[in-house]
Amino acid sequence: MPSTAYLVAVLAIVFGITLALRAIPFAVLRTLRTSAIVRQLSVWMPVGILAILAVTALHGTVTAEPRATLYALLAVAVTAGVHLAFGRRTILSVGIGTALYVALVNVIP
Known part of the structure; x- marks a missing residue:
């Protein structure tokens, strides 16, 4: 000791x-x-986060069954739509898109 x-x-x-x-x-x-850099980051980070979510969601579904790819594409579209429709609130759009994807994958056979 x-x-x-x-x-x-x-x-x-x-x-x-x-x-x-x-x-x-x-x-x-x-x-x-x-800072100008922080101002630029505040503009581009939400877009980057959504892009990472889209790539992550679609990456694992390419080799999976076609239904999973459809669910991922639908969730990405809903995420982008919510993001644009509700004042670009990243947490809201990412949360709804993720919840939709999880629900589609786990509820619909």
């Missing part, structure tokens, strides 16, 4: 690193608010 001093030192290092990792974003928040 390691000595008490060793354990205290390890815990102090872990605490320091964790505190620093949590404090750094707040320390640079003012700079990030005026």
